[in-house]
Amino acid sequence: MEKKNVLIVYAHQEPKSFNGALRDVAVSALEEDGHDVYVSDLYAMKFDPVASRNIFKDLKDPNYFNFQNELSHAADTGQLADDLDREMKKILQADLIILQFPMYWLGLPAILKGWIDKCFAERVCFDTTNMKWYDHGPFVNKKLVLSFTTGGSASYFSNTGVFGDMDVLLWPIHNSLRVTGLQVLAPQIFYAPGEIASDDRKRMLDGWRERLRDIWKEDPLPFVHIDNFDP
Amino acid sequence: MEKKNVLIVYAHQEPKSFNGALRDVAVSALEEDGHDVYVSDLYAMKFDPVASRNIFKDLKDPNYFNFQNELSHAADTGQLADDLDREMKKILQADLIILQFPMYWLGLPAILKGWIDKCFAERVCFDTTNMKWYDHGPFVNKKLVLSFTTGGSASYFSNTGVFGDMDVLLWPIHNSLRVTGLQVLAPQIFYAPGEIASDDRKRMLDGWRERLRDIWKEDPLPFVHIDNFDP
Ligand SMILES: Cc1cc2nc3c(=O)[nH]c(=O)nc-3n(C[C@H](O)[C@H](O)[C@H](O)COP(=O)(O)OP(=O)(O)OC[C@H]3O[C@@H](n4cnc5c(N)ncnc54)[C@H](O)[C@@H]3O)c2cc1C
Ligand SMILES: Cc1cc2nc3c(=O)[nH]c(=O)nc-3n(C[C@H](O)[C@H](O)[C@H](O)COP(=O)(O)OP(=O)(O)OC[C@H]3O[C@@H](n4cnc5c(N)ncnc54)[C@H](O)[C@@H]3O)c2cc1C
Ligand SMILES: [Zn+2]
Numbered sequence A, B: 001m002e003k004k005n006v007l008i009v010y011a012h013q014e015p016k017s018f019n020g021a022l023r024d025v026a027v028s029a030l031e032e033d034g035h036d037v038y039v040s041d042l043y044a045m046k047f048d049p050v051a052s053r054n055i056f057k058d059l060k061d062p063n064y065f066n067f068q069n070e071l072s073h074a075a076d077t078g079q080l081a082d083d084l085d086r087e088m089k090k091i092l093q094a095d096l097i098i099l100q101f102p103m104y105w106l107g108l109p110a111i112l113k114g115w116i117d118k119c120f121a122e123r124v125c126f127d128t129t130n131m132k133w134y135d136h137g138p139f140v141n142k143k144l145v146l147s148f149t150t151g152g153s154a155s156y157f158s159n160t161g162v163f164g165d166m167d168v169l170l171w172p173i174h175n176s177l178r179v180t181g182l183q184v185l186a187p188q189i190f191y192a193p194g195e196i197a198s199d200d201r202k203r204m205l206d207g208w209r210e211r212l213r214d215i216w217k218e219d220p221l222p223f224v225h226i227d228n229f230d231p
């Protein structure tokens, strides 16, 4: 099989956690298949998710701070802070991005949300002024999968469950990341690993390992093509 | 009118921004009506949104870090880090919480997401083991409103727009905050303030000021009562 680049963005504080085990399984499965795997271990890296003005060496407009403009400007002029520069290079190289995280408040932990806020810079990862986004975005050849754990069991995330349908909860994440053109694969969801038997957890880990073997052949989730929406 | 406590959680880097103006309008409207207003200016406070293990003075289980458990433990034993202790006190006092932010990636900026991740501690703000959540949660007498700006115009957030219906995008935020019992008021949305005429922006600011005068009389958004969902 063709050698691919994979970026795993991992957002858990505890290496012994189930998320830690899921990361390890992914790294070993993908490396056994000969792929190059990069892990951004956000807590261990002390990644700073805050979109603060202090991350820029020089400001395009010091009198009126606009994060999006400053981020594009820094990317354009090669003046990105070192950590963001490194992360963006990993993103640009990746054929597949795996976001590995525990669900927090029906969404991403802040450290991972801020990784997106700061690393997916306009003009590098999408360009709305030139309509290079969604199906015309720069990342149409990249794949992304959300791989995450929950505290609640699957029934909480159903139509008759209190958190509501999981697809609806994931829509803002999926649809915003698609701005870059990314192909979104079906999410890999591990419901309530803390509430189940050890054997079932082992089966979950094996299932993830198996899926990763053939993930390259998967069709992405279907989305309506950008040209069909109101301008 | 009865005097109320209002907490405005404000997440913008630039005081001169439209979000800054919206915060100022809210503070002055509410104070003119005699209410007590507290502002958490997250960037100015250098609020750290990361759910890291370093924020705890002593750990309940140093060998297996679990953020939710450590947060509840610290709250129970009065060992919360000072900044979190202050924020939680403001939350507990508030009759109305206003989250004031620019939309980032169809959701909350990381600094605000992390404020939720870290300040809404289990056992203080909800308690799943004793089923004190949603309509039986401790915050049933508090109100919350999302007040935010977008880059895209309203048509982007419609059924025929590329971001999709706004209510669907807000659902994960609203439905997760409701875990505490909070009454969610209709969101206050300022579409594309950067793309419109100065007069229209003035009208937006006036509209927000007017709404705040009578916000106490508003009915919250309707949600299905917790007892009707699958256990
Ligand atoms: C701020 C916050 C907000 C939250 N919001 C939500 C929410 O909105 N909805 C929701 O459903 N949940 C929520 N949660 C709960 C959270 O999603 C879960 O606690 C988390 O997903 C569990 O994953 P973990 O990796 O931390 O599990 P862990 O607790 O680390 O692990 C679960 C089990 O797996 C075992 N394990 C570890 N490694 C292995 C291995 N190699 N093989 C077999 N077993 C192993 C562990 O020993 C443990 O028994 C929230 C939590 C926090 C802190
Ligand atoms: C990381 C990131 C992700 C983003 N993701 C999205 C997304 O998913 N969807 C989306 O739609 N947008 C997105 N945006 C855009 C963002 O939501 C908007 O840029 C933001 O909401 C605009 O609000 P602001 O306060 O920054 O506006 P500003 O640019 O500060 O202000 C807008 C205008 O208001 C004027 N103004 C300021 N004060 C006053 C006043 N007192 N009276 C009258 N006029 C005034 C200003 O001069 C300016 O002309 C994103 C931005 C970033 C940085
Ligand atoms: Zn096209």
Ligand SMILES: [Zn+2]
Pocket: B135, B136, B227
């Ligand atoms: Zn009831």
